[in-house]
Structures are given as C-alpha cells and as structure tokens.
Amino acid sequence: MAEEKKLFKVKIDNITVEVEPGTTILNAARNIGGEVVPPAMCYYSKLQGSGGKCRTCLVKVTKGSEADPRPMPKLVASCRTTVMDGMEVANITSPEVLEARKGVVEFLLINHPLDCPVCDQAGECDLQDLSYEHGVSGTRYEFKRRTFEKEDIGEHIKLHMTRCILCYRCVFTADQLTEKRQHGILKRGDASEISTYMRASLDHTNFIGNVIDVCPVGALTDRTARFKNRVWFLKPVDAHRECSDPKCCGKVALWLRGDEIFRVTARKDKYGEVEGFICDTCRFEKKDIKDWVVEGPRKISRHSVITAGHYVGVHKPQETVVKVMDGRQPKLLMDIHTVSEVNLPQVDLSQIEGPAHSTDFPKNKGVQ
Amino acid sequence: MTYESLNDGGFATGTMMGSGGFIVLDEDQCVVRHTLSLARFYHHESCGQCSPCREGTGWMEKVLKNIEHGKGKMSDIDLLWDIQRKIEGNTICPSATPPHGRWPPRSVTSVTSSNGTCCTPTRRSSATSAWRIMPTRCR
Numbered sequence: 001m002a003e004e005k006k007l008f009k010v011k012i013d014n015i016t017v018e019v020e021p022g023t024t025i026l027n028a029a030r031n032i033g034g035e036v037v038p039p040a041m042c043y044y045s046k047l048q049g050s051g052g053k054c055r056t057c058l059v060k061v062t063k064g065s066e067a068d069p070r071p072m073p074k075l076v077a078s079c080r081t082t083v084m085d086g087m088e089v090a091n092i093t094s095p096e097v098l099e100a101r102k103g104v105v106e107f108l109l110i111n112h113p114l115d116c117p118v119c120d121q122a123g124e125c126d127l128q129d130l131s132y133e134h135g136v137s138g139t140r141y142e143f144k145r146r147t148f149e150k151e152d153i154g155e156h157i158k159l160h161m162t163r164c165i166l167c168y169r170c171v172f173t174a175d176q177l178t179e180k181r182q183h184g185i186l187k188r189g190d191a192s193e194i195s196t197y198m199r200a201s202l203d204h205t206n207f208i209g210n211v212i213d214v215c216p217v218g219a220l221t222d223r224t225a226r227f228k229n230r231v232w233f234l235k236p237v238d239a240h241r242e243c244s245d246p247k248c249c250g251k252v253a254l255w256l257r258g259d260e261i262f263r264v265t266a267r268k269d270k271y272g273e274v275e276g277f278i279c280d281t282c283r284f285e286k287k288d289i290k291d292w293v294v295e296g297p298r299k300i301s302r303h304s305v306i307t308a309g310h311y312v313g314v315h316k317p318q319e320t321v322v323k324v325m326d327g328r329q330p331k332l333l334m335d336i337h338t339v340s341e342v343n344l345p346q347v348d349l350s351q352i353e354g355p356a357h358s359t360d361f362p363k364n365k366g367v368q
Numbered sequence: 369m370t371y372e373s374l375n376d377g378g379f380a381t382g383t384m385m386g387s388g389g390f391i392v393l394d395e396d397q398c399v400v401r402h403t404l405s406l407a408r409f410y411h412h413e414s415c416g417q418c419s420p421c422r423e424g425t426g427w428m429e430k431v432l433k434n435i436e437h438g439k440g441k442m443s444d445i446d447l448l449w450d451i452q453r454k455i456e457g458n459t460i461c462p463s464a465t466p467p468h469g470r471w472p473p474r475s476v477t478s479v480t481s482s483n484g485t486c487c488t489p490t491r492r493s494s495a496t497s498a499w500r501i502m503p504t505r506c507r
Contacts, residue, residue, distance in 0.1 A: 141427060166419070
C-alpha cells in the first residue's frame with residue numbers, strides 16, 4: 001500500500017501553510033499569497049534552474065525544522081531553499097530582511113539607467129515595482145553608470161544591455177524552449193553582459209521571442225512594438241488562435257487600441273510569469289484582429305498603471321428611476337430657475353456673441 | 369591572537385583572521401592605498417552571478433579610489449560600512465560567509481574602521497602623499 005504523502009508544515013510570518021516536501025520557501029509563500037510573498041526578479045517557476053541570482057527574495061529562517069530547530073546563520077534565498085517540516089520563516093516581520101532587501105534594490109539600481117520615461121517596459125516592469133515597494137527614494141551612488149551599446153539581436157528583438165540586471169532568465173529560456181541557445185553571459189563580475197558572441201542573430205528558432213516576456217526589465221524588447229505606444233494606453237484582451245506549432249499554447253494577451261493590435265504577448269500572472277509560452281509566429285506576425293478569437297478583456301491588478309483609464313467593475317444600474325418608483329415621474333422639490341438667474345432656459349449661451357456678460361441675464365427676472 | 373579569540377564572527381572585534389595570512393604594515397604605509405588594493409582585487413574577482421557582490425564590490429572600489437585621490441568625504445566611511453553590511457551574507461557563494469573569512473568587504477571595512485580617525489580625507493600627509501596611521505588617534 002502506498003504510503004500517504006506527508007505534508008510539511010511551514011510557518012511564514014506566523015501564517016502556517018502545509019506544502020509538499022521539496023517545495024521552496026518562495027512557492028510556499030505564494031501558496032499563502034498576499035504580502036508575505038517575497039519579491040523575485042530572477043526566479044521563474046516555469047524555467048528549471050532559475051533563481052538564486054538577484055537576492056531580492058532573501059528571507060530569514062528562524063527555525064530550521066522540527067528535528068533541528070537551530071536558525072540558519074545567514075539570510076537564505078527563498079526561491080532556492082526547500083522547506084523542512086516545522087520550519088519557521090520571517091519575511092516582512094524581520095527588519096533584517098527588509099534592510100537586506102533595501103540593499104539589494106540599491107545594488108540593482110546603481111547601474112540601471114533609470115530611463116523609465118523612454119523605456120518600453122515602463123508600467124509593466126518588475127524592477128520598477130520592486131524599487132517602488134522595497135527601495136529607497138534616493139541614491140548614494142555618485143559615479144558613472146555602466147553603459148553598453150544597444151544591439152539588435154535578430155529581426156524582432158532589441159537588446160538594451162544597459163538596463164539588464166543579469167537575472168539569467170533569458171538564458172534559461174533559450175536553453176529550455178529552443179533547440180540551440182545562441183546567446184549567453186560573456187565576461188564576469190560587473191563587466192558581464194548578455195550577448196550573442198560574434199553578433200549572431202537569434203532568429204534561428206520559433207520560440208526565442210519568449211525572452212521578451214521573461215525579461216523583468218526593459219533589456220529585451222519587441223522590435224515590432226517598440227515605441228509604438230505606452231502600455232497604459234493600450235487595452236489588454238485575452239485571445240487565442242489555432243497555432244500550427246504544437247509547443248505553442250496559442251493563448252495570448254493582445255494589446256489593443258481600437259481594433260489595432262500593437263503588441264502580442266503571453267498572458268502574465270500576478271507574479272509576472274507567463275501562463276504558457278507562445279511561438280514567434282503568434283507574437284510577431286499575427287497583428288490582425290481577424291487572426292484571433294477574442295475572449296474578453298484581461299483582468300489587470302488595480303494597482304497596476306495599466307488599469308489607468310480602464311474602468312473595470314463599473315456596474316450601470318439596470319432599472320431607471322421611473323421603474324424603481326413604480327411608474328411615477330420623479331418630482332422636483334425645487335426648480336433652480338426660480339432662485340437663480342444663471343442658465344435660464346430661454347437664454348441660449350451658444351447664441352450669445354463673445355463671452356457671456358451679466359447684461360445677457362436680465363436683472364431680477366424669475367426672482368419673485 | 370588565536371582563531372578562537374576572533375571566532376565570534378567578527379562581531380566584537382570587527383575583524384577576523386581569515387585563512388591565517390597576515391600582511392604587516394609599518395606606520396609609514398598608506399592604509400587607504402592598501403585597502404584600495406584589496407577592494408580592487410575583490411572587484412576583479414567577483415564572478416558577477418549575484419547582484420550584491422557584482423555591484424557592491426565595484427562601488428566600494430570607486431569610493432576608496434575617491435578617498436585615495438583626496439576627493440573623499442567623511443560620509444564615505446559610513447557608506448563603505450553600509451555597503452559591506454549589505455553584501456555580507458547576502459550572496460550565493462560560501463566565501464562570503466563570515467566564518468570562512470575570505471570575505472572581501474569585511475576585510476576592507478575592518479581596516480577603515482580601526483583607523484577611521486586617520487583615514488579621513490582631511491588627514492592627508494603631504495610629505496609622503498599617504499594616509500598615515502597615527503597610533504595616538506587609532507588606539
């Protein structure tokens with residue numbers, strides 16, 4: 001008889017959750033949801049081996065496990081640390097963690113150009129959200145920032161290495177979704193950069209466009225959509241099509257203005273991760289609304305700037321006043337024209353030449 | 369001095385013995401320059417995988433370079449301490465863990481702290497063009 005699978009009991013910020021053995025602390029926290037979820041810039045649940053690089057998800061393990069209750073000596077990366085039974089973790093309840101996270105955000109930003117006003121990722125950028133939520137407003141860095149030349153890697157992708165935070169997500173994407181990876185990290189230390197050695201183009205495969213979606217910053221952008229529009233002016237809708245590529249899920253988010261498709265991306269969940277990878281044909285070539293079956297508007301977190309101007313959840317009343325009042329007309333308690341001279345019904349403002357003047361409104365007319 | 373006497377992770381003394389190697393400097397040596405040399409080494413050695421070390425070691429080197437060139441500020445000492453505190457223990461590699469002692473920023477800041485009073489930008493000795501250790505002030 002198969003032994004019943006034992007669940008591990010973990011306490012994160014004093015909230016207990018039961019997870020399967022082998023789950024990481026980050027995923028256990030995502031099971032709880034809400035504010036106890038540590039931010040993650042490099043971890044991507046759909047990419048094997050990702051995580052551990054950015055150190056924004058550091059948490060404090062105050063109790064190792066039931067068997068060995070000693071705390072861990074230093075902060076651990078929650079995306080790469082698996083839970084133990086009886087483990088107790090402090091995330092937002094630990095000032096030490098918050099301080100360390102502040103430091104990491106500062107480190108990530110000292111060589112970031114902060115060119116959000118001209119960056120295509122602005123509005124849906126993980127680093128923007130992270131620094132807003134966990135960073136400090138000023139910088140203490142007063143030296144020249146690291147810069148690189150912009151580079152076209154392939155027909156559809158622009159690499160803006162200056163903005164890169166070296167999360168390695170795009171490297172894992174190319175490794176795991178495409179047949180052959182042609183880009184990677186060159187050099188080391190703070191000179192390391194994402195590059196295609198010898199400036200090769202990345203058009204060799206039908207799935208390389210996904211590096212744009214996994215990029216947490218604006219380092220990899222879609223050349224077919226660059227500078228066309230800001231994300232908050234576009235309306236994301238869910239759509240799908242029958243894609244001939246078996247690996248492509250065909251379920252996308254279209255970024256529309258009217259019936260014009262500005263951009264096609266995969267659907268991203270609340271942690272900024274795609275729900276399913278899509279192929280380059282869907283992403284770059286199907287820019288006609290007739291190619292797609294539109295399912296409906298995409299739900300965006302109301303805290304996101306993308307929702308600006310989209311009134312989600314506005315309910316118009318079904319009944320009219322007359323219907324509510326059983327057919328009676330509403331009765332006015334007072335006619336404004338009995339006490340005021342302004343905007344009398346007989347004075348048509350559009351007929352008055354030039355600006356309206358007090359002489360246009362006869363004195364004491366209407367006032368008893 | 370024994371390993372045990374400094375075995376508290378450097379909390380009481382603010383320093384550690386590392387792998388047991390020593391660099392002995394006499395009082396004519398420039399502390400900042402030697403510290404800069406260490407910082408440059410650790411900046412160069414950083415593998416670049418995780419962000420605190422990749423960005424922080426280079427930053428420390430630049431700050432120390434400023435001090436070395438007479439452009440330092442009093443706040444730079446606190447800044448160096450703070451950068452060190454934020455790199456320490458937050459990185460991937462075990463060499464960044466205090467007990468192992470091969471810890472770049474700690475070795476940098478323990479120098480500036482023990483000699484903080486004489487390494488300030490106003491104490492530059494014009495004769496030797498070096499930051500001097502002044503035993504009376506550093507005790």
